[in-house]
Amino acid sequence: MSVLDILKERGFIQQLTHEDEIAELLAKEKITFYIGFDPTADSLHVGHFLGMMVMAHMQQAGHRPVCLIGGGTTMVGDPSGKTDMRKMMTQEDIVYNGERFKKQMQRFIDFSDGKALMVNNADWLLELNYIDFLREIGMHFSVNRMLTAECFKQRLDKGLSFLEFNYMLMQAYDFLALNRQCDCIMQMGGDDQWSNILAGADLIRRKESKLAYGLTFTLLTTSDGRKMGKTVAGALWLDAEKTSPYDFYQYWRNIDDADVEKCLALLTFMPMDEVRRLGALQDKEINIAKKTLAFEVTKLIHGQEEAEKAQQAAEALFSGAGALDNAPTVTITPDLLGSKIIDILATTAIVSSKSEGRRLIQQGGLHLGDSKVTDLDFVLTADLFENDSLLIRKGKKNFHRLVIK
Template sequence: MTYHPKSEFLQVMTERGYLADCTDLQGLDKALAAGALPGYIGFDATARSLHVGSLIQIMMLRWLQKTGHKPLVLMGGGTTKVGDPSFRADERPLLTQAQINDNIAGIRAVFASYIDFGDGPTGAVMLDNSEWLDGLNYLDFLRDIGRHFSVNRMLAFESVKSRIDREQSLSFLEFNYMILQAYDFLELYRRFGCRLQMGGSDQWGNIVNGIDLTRRVAGAEVFGLTSPLLTTSDGRKMGKSAGGAVWLDAGMHSVFDFWQFWRNTADADVGRFLKLYTELPLDECARLGALGGAEINTAKIALANAVTTLAHGAEAAKAAEETAREVFEKGVSGPMSAHESGEDVASIQGRVSSLPTLKLTREELGKGLSIVQVFVRSGLAKSGKDAKRLIAEGGARLNDEPITDPGLVLDAGALAQPVKLSAGKKRHALVTLDG
């Protein structure tokens, strides 16, 4: 018989598709109904931003707070020094303490768009597990904590087993990660009364370890909940684009490119993504997701606007939509479009300013810069070879006109007005003369 949760949080998790597994659904439901429940998700500080691949977990913490509970954001300042081996083919590169600190500061800024930090019953708290891991005495830790772990059981977890089955090295350093993560749950229970750990389904083994340790050491009833590991309908890992990771920090991934990533969602994914990544009512998600033909584009724009509003604000989302309309529907491409429309260039440039922009100085230009170099420097090509291939295949455009000559040179005269570069139909950048 299917269990129908009574708590609002679990209703949201179930109805919107966040729930993959739970260690004790009825027990957690009862605990949630009893009052504000602290719950946490851990994030290792391997970069100065999180990307779209972490957005489900961020949304879970947001919903936890919106339904009256207390989100704990645990930064792995300590565990980042070890590296999570879960489903990885190799060992993570080790970071310095300064790099880890900078990354944590950047990630906190990302979270500020999604949850409210504060001291109240539902105020979010950001913590760093280096606070309790850095000072551990190794022998005491082995005696008091290590004795509760079965190596046989740890080797049976899929995240470890898959690595060993592929005959890929798993260092003792990495093997300790799951013990440290389990210890985090115990510490958070002791310090905050935390009774819930959430994460992606690849964290199931680590979460179960933490529950077992907390029960053995503290005699506490705690819970674990995982979300599905999400892939797009064509099998790609969520959060990746042709240009790499889709970061949540606007300084690492422009707002326009972020908006466009969601606008380019495959038709089959729209309904599911609306439920997971936005707060639109479920009936509206269903209505939009059921649209067919050209009408599905309305749903994709609604998705892009809603997700971008959460990440970067309503004004940024509106500006990105207007930019897209100018670039894709009206074909704005510089002075010619301005002349034909009777609109001044500055006005058009203002509306497309959220496009990724390469600013070149007169000193950089000199007597001119090859179009191949410009494509590479704008980020539309990874290398000169990539840019030449793009030109040869007819995918490179300058102000919406195909580029056929890889020897083309842009000089100060060509950049008297901003120009638009395009790589294929969906990737664009502006090139301007700075000064």
């Protein structure tokens, strides 16, 4: 089975520029391809996960990935899928974020001996002469055609800056630069990048008189079309300091039943026969599939040891089996004893505010150990703790271990 067949079977493929040619190319040759990542934060998030899985599948089939860090394009901002202009970032922040990306990508991609490349488009974009760029690149772009692109159409009513309007030209130039530097002949990306990918392939055809190819993969969404990876605390980050391995594990453990099979196919390397078997489980048995998904995905991002810790903590919290050592832990000092539980919850960020704490109690969603808290003025005392530890449950599935130190 070719890598294209694998990507299709697992549900990655959304659009291709030349399907028959790409199928033959990937089956018979070893190509260089690229996916771009704009370092707008100091960690990748779950939205980047699919791109890394695609790169890993491609590399396993013998193709060479180029991970393009958008040090230059991040200074402009991609309007695709955005309702507002991206905030401006310093070059120092961008370089720092790019370094953090590299470490996370190395869990998926083998960069040894030139098997994959990591490049930064700041190396060529920041040195461009604007007049020369307009004459060499801008002359090949039709404004009328650009305005039909989905990434621009959805922004026209609200306002599209000229700064962002340049983004398509810059991304197209990236493809051309990589084609010239390392014979990169294919760009891949999420389906919101289709217009930009087409622009790059067309630019290579015009400038180099040869074919270049594009492929988009599905965006990670729930069965009802919502973007996956949004939590109460914000984005689901791949950095353990921003989203703990336990919280990461719990996110996948608690996804909707309808999304389990798709996520097993897209976000793990499990054989598809096993994916389909797990995805077909019904009622309470679907929890077996969810536990498998949560463990496999956490193992990919955080490693075997952290996945096992997260699994053990979840089992300890939900079934009472095992130690709570790996559960999410919040530490307080003894002088906080005698304070209202609402104040302590807000101080330790177990709730985002005192008003959230009040709502939680009023709705019957706060438990200390096995006891429900019903009094808004409830005071935390030492006798509630066992071995200086107290289990707090917020809602049905959110646990914290409160420790006195």
